[in-house]
Amino acid sequence: MFKYNFKYELKQLLRSRWIQLMSALLLLLFGFATYNGLQKVEERNAAITTAQDKARENDKIMVKLLDSLDRELEVSIPSWRHPTNPMVIGNSYPRVAAMPAETFAFVATGQSDMFTHYKKPEVYGFSFIEDFTEMTSPVQLLFGSFDLAFVIVYLLPLLIIAFSYNVLSAERESGSLRLLGAQPIRIETWVLQKLGLRFLWLSVLVILTLLMVFLALGIPPLNKMKAFLGLISMVLAYALFWFALAFLINLWVGRSAKNAMSLLGLWIVFVLLVPSVINQMGSTLYPLPSRALMINEMRGTQADVLKNVDEILDNFLRDHPEYAVNDTTLQRNYWHSFMVAQKVIREELQPVLDNHDQQLRKQQDWVTQFKWLSPAVVTQEALNQMAGTSSQDYENYRQQVLDFSHEWRNHFVPMVYNNTVFSKEDIENLPHFEYQPLKGTFTGALFTVLGLSLFVYLAGILAYQKKSRDIILKTE
């Protein structure tokens, strides 16, 4: 019976132009989305390269200046901008702390349109509560990007629904179900085979079209076999979930229109409602401290510290006699008080900032705890992680930049207090930033979605057993 079913289904899918239409649609959607993704990645990498090139140019100028000053030649810039002052290096010759795109970054825009991909932490300008957002039109953020993840998470289920909502009901409505009832096959097995075959063909089409798109756009899938297979398995697991849902609804509900409506309702629930409800509950249960009030706090601390800066500096030097020992000039200028004021403000604000990060982490934990309620959320997050554009990735980058900015600032502290002159030999000792990407796996996500599919499938079987065969076979 399976052989007949296989042949009949293939013929039907070809005759109804399902396969042709699906291939064309997938090719079009995947192609357009991948192209968009690649464009964004290119933009991102180009910006980073330009910044690094500029920084290198800038460094060359610095070397020249140091050279000239070393040989006591006249230079064209005022003395307060001479790179022999370590503070000038700390402020005007920052390093680029970049977050380069990962190989599969084009798969999901994720948070990449919202956050910046490179920072240049300076000693002076880097704020206590530095903002890491990018200059993007908020309209773009609101509408989102047409990327591969959108096609997979939002559109693919709709395609599946459109082609599987009436597998059983169409037979009933056209009257051929009774004929089928006379065949030696159980109805649920028959529906399962029919949907299984559709899933099989869809999988073949997804793999082929993705391969074609990747090859056409110059992404070598073979070099990144593991990542490519990961992407495919995630997509197929997600598709399987929707087929399982179609199976359940086909057996459970009844008329074509009602099936379509139920499946659509479920689509809204899983893709639109559950994510927003989880998010909203997360931010209600673990509200982030108001940024406006945080600004108040920072400003208050800042004002207090500035009023007492001389006293603070004295105390600081008393605690750090090493800074006084090596310095014979004992000159105190603006930078001395500035550095110590910054240090104190930072230390006092730290609990506020930590509280903020902690609440955000709690929200993230909340999401992790409940995201299995919607396979759409699980899949979207898995794809974001694959692309290195998830919230966690940007949080990781932010922490690394903050650490680096700390290192950068501290590198100059002894120089400032010892009134050291910056020389060419010091260049190679300057701290250097290298982004360490997160090593996420998506096996968890994969098994979650597969588990959900299995659950829905079992529910389908149960639904069938509750409903007697006669009711299902009954034509109106």
Next chain:
Amino acid sequence: MISKTFSKETKELLREGRVLISLIIVILLLAVAVFISARQYQNINEQYKVAQQTERANWDNQGAKNPHSAAHYGTYAFKPKYPLSLLDQGVDKYTGTSIFLEAHARNEAQFSAAADQTGLARFGDLTPDFILLFIIPLLIILLGFNTFTKEREMGTLTLLKSQGISSFRWIWGKWLALFTPIFSITFVLFLIAGLVLSNLKDFGVFNWSTLVTMFLVYMVFYAVFINMVLLISAKAKKSGIALVIGLSVWIIACLVAPKMATNFAQARHPYPTAQEFAEAVQMDKEKGLDGHNPWGEEAQQLEREVLAEYGVDSLSQLPFNFDGYIMQKGEEHQAEVYFKHYNHLKTQYGKQTQVYQTLAVMSPFLPTRFLSMSLANTDYGTHWHFNDAAEKYRIAAQKLLNDHFAENSEYGDWDWKADANYWQELPSFEYEPPSLSSTLSKNTSNVVLLGGWLVLSFGMLFLTVKIK
């Protein structure tokens, strides 16, 4: 005959479970959405009030200080939420809410809500605008997809023809039957929103005329959708097909077109990155006068000019402190640089807007979305308006401080301090969002686009659908 068709269709809708269930779900969702938004609105405005007062106190109590130090210390402008954000949150989640106003620099608004949330925030929120813009059109499709196909499927078409009803009346009756429930839900929602808002204390700029305009915008949007659904139902052979086509239209109009527009807009008219923008500004700033660098070429030039103008031969003989004067001149140059670069951003955004409007041909959703957020003062335009107002205030504040420095101190005396209670003379920052008429005049093209959709879809419906 219109009323008979109407009452028959309404009865039919009410008898069917799907209508009642969907209506109840939509109303429940709306209730939740309104509740959440109202709470958020109150919360944010309370925080805003506290933050504003504390910041003002920080400014007022900074003690005796050189005015230019105070200028560097700066102050903050906070963006309030507007009453109609209760109905449409627009881009509010993605725009910064506080701007640091300091000497020499125009800062971007910082700290958008979305950046402070998990990645799930990008799926969208359960807010009234989500229901108004996405769910209700879907409801229209679910209620209306088989309006005409069912007559054919049930064989009632032949009976109908024998009644001698005109196509026009027939369609009109069905149209009204579909429109009435949608109208009722939306009307109740807007009425509740209006009552809630007019009873909130300090509701500020809320007025009923904006609310009514917004209501009308949505009514036009729904009418367009109803026309499309009826047209599809009349042309499709089977109910199932009508449903699938209707859904495809919904997907393209509400999901695909906005995203496509976004990709086209950014690819063709890109924004610079925040760093590139800052560097471009810095380069232009260095080309002109810097108030902190009296040795610069431009500073020397200014010095010669001022000396010549007042006919004196040293800066200390001037009737004012040249330090303050040059600081103000530098400030003016920098403000011009910012003006130029922000104008470039605005031009880019203007071009992006044209991309969105071109794609509005594909989607009545786009002009509705833009109109709705404009009316709610939660659009990008209002954000610009707020930014510009803050910048204007910043420039005025810098002038006040620099002039005070120039007029009251001696040249070279950087230790001079203004009185501790001088700071209160800086007027506080007041911001008024754009009025209804100016919002509408800025959105003429969106009004025209939406109107075009209405006329065209009505025309198509009544001219091409016949009883046959």
